[in-house]
Amino acid sequence: PYVKLLLDAMKHSGCAVSKERHFSCEDCDGNVSGGFDASSSQIVLCQNNVRSQAHMDRVVTHELIHAFDHCRAHVHWFSNVRHLACSEIRAANLSGDCSLVNEIFRLHFGLKRHHQTCVRDRAILSILAVRNISKDIAEKAVDEVFESCFHDHEPFGRIPHNQTYARYAHRDFQNRDRYYSNI
């Protein structure tokens, strides 16, 4: 339901996604799982580093969030590190990257507000993986935009903690015409 909602939202925004055009499976360096290339409007899936179907689902969701941001906003991916930081915060927040279960698997134990710590830390790591900048600059950018971007839940309308939340979010998206015409 995460991917279904993102695909519907992108189609609604004029960016219908084609498997053949917008996805590419490649071997990647290091332990990067995937990426979004704004210059070619393509999602790269690192076939040598994706470990399971669940991992693949999460990587696709994460990269589709970047693609969705590219589709609906003027994101200056290469010239504004705050824009990159914002999309990475949203992707870490909304893709399930920082679910309690995933953090426990990473041996990161924390409960109260730990989700926010995870989102911040993973956003910084993602920025450093794709930009040749210092950790200080990456941290500063993430901290500057965190409040705004952490609370931007489009197109989900909520943080989808698991498939139930994602299904409810998809239901709400499909109901949006009725919703906005009756409030």
Added chain:
Amino acid sequence: MADSGSWRPPRPCETYRAEWKLCRSAGHFLHHYYVHGKRPACEQWLRDLASCRDWEERRSAEAQQSLCESERARVQAARKHTLVWALRQSPPADWHLPLQEKDK
């Protein structure tokens, strides 16, 4: 808000019930505490469910107003932070263009 003749609740009543039940679940308490560090507030979903049923049974104007105010407050809360970027008026021009040779 649409005029009373054509108005209906923004969500089906069953949706308000499902959201209230999800909000009150142990799983949601855990998720909410994990994100926000405090317990969730679920009372508004119950009030909205009651308003929705009230409207369905009696076409109550008070129920309609209550629902509209509640949902508008939710929309306002979701939009209170200024966006970091400018939204587009149309999708990127090159989204559907064929891949260039260098990108294949």
